[in-house]
Amino acid sequence: MTRLLTPMRAAVLVLVLLTGCRRAPTAPTPLGDGTNVLFLGNSLTYSNDLPSMLLRLARLAGDSALHTAVLAEPDYSLEEHWTAGTAQRWLRDRRWDFVVMQQGSSALPASQQHLRSWTERFAPLIRAAGAEPVLLMVWPQQNRLFDFPAVLTSYRNAAASVDGLFVPAGDAWTAYGQFEQLYADGLHPTVGGTYLAALTLLERLRSIRPDQLPPTIPGVPADSTIVRALQRAARLALDRNAVHPSMSDGANP
Numbered sequence: 001m002t003r004l005l006t007p008m009r010a011a012v013l014v015l016v017l018l019t020g021c022r023r024a025p026t027a028p029t030p031l032g033d034g035t036n037v038l039f040l041g042n043s044l045t046y047s048n049d050l051p052s053m054l055l056r057l058a059r060l061a062g063d064s065a066l067h068t069a070v071l072a073e074p075d076y077s078l079e080e081h082w083t084a085g086t087a088q089r090w091l092r093d094r095r096w097d098f099v100v101m102q103q104g105s106s107a108l109p110a111s112q113q114h115l116r117s118w119t120e121r122f123a124p125l126i127r128a129a130g131a132e133p134v135l136l137m138v139w140p141q142q143n144r145l146f147d148f149p150a151v152l153t154s155y156r157n158a159a160a161s162v163d164g165l166f167v168p169a170g171d172a173w174t175a176y177g178q179f180e181q182l183y184a185d186g187l188h189p190t191v192g193g194t195y196l197a198a199l200t201l202l203e204r205l206r207s208i209r210p211d212q213l214p215p216t217i218p219g220v221p222a223d224s225t226i227v228r229a230l231q232r233a234a235r236l237a238l239d240r241n242a243v244h245p246s247m248s249d250g251a252n253p
Helices: 003-018 050-059 078-084 086-093 109-128 143-161 169-176 189-208 225-240
Strands: 035-041 066-074 098-101 132-136 165-167
Touching: 035 050, 035 086, 035 189, 050 066, 050 098, 050 189, 066 086, 066 109, 078 086, 078 109, 086 109, 098 109, 109 132, 109 143, 132 189, 143 165, 143 169, 169 189, 169 225, 189 225
Parallel strands: 035 066, 035 098, 098 132, 132 165
Antiparallel strands: none
């Protein structure tokens, strides 16, 4: 199976190098009259351009009403986005439908509290902009796979603390299980890893199920049986995680 993904892995290594450092623009991308989504994140969002992947999948499903803008800087946390101030300005200047937030894995107890605190800081501004807060669960470094349950708890509790949407992208990685196909460099995702994140986002934001999509990854050669396996993993993660979770100290298996 790994051999079949060789074109995908080769493509993603180029993409990671090309997108390894991105500066925040001074104004959000012009958006449409449909559903507007703002991403606040770091290189886990802009590697392979997750917002663009989400749009391409929506278009495949016949959804032309989705529009995205992104604020993402290398290694940024939500606190650093707050300190920079651009996110607050964008939230004041535009109306949004969803604001998708992620930072690092936030697995350690202090990091869990940090994620929750800054999620709670952003939530009133997000709602004032007409939007719903969305927590995008990411994944730990490849040498810390044992952190997956703590990452799940961290992001799920942050979502619960603001009654926000929870997107279990990292748990879809766990459901898929073949991590060598998902990590490009021990932290950033391959295109397959980004595709899993986009599948979970698409259902949470637009109610488009992974199995409604064709077995292809836009712009990337990939075996259809592998794509279907990725879709099944996304479906499993979505089914076992609530859209609006409650506070919990535990994690799903």
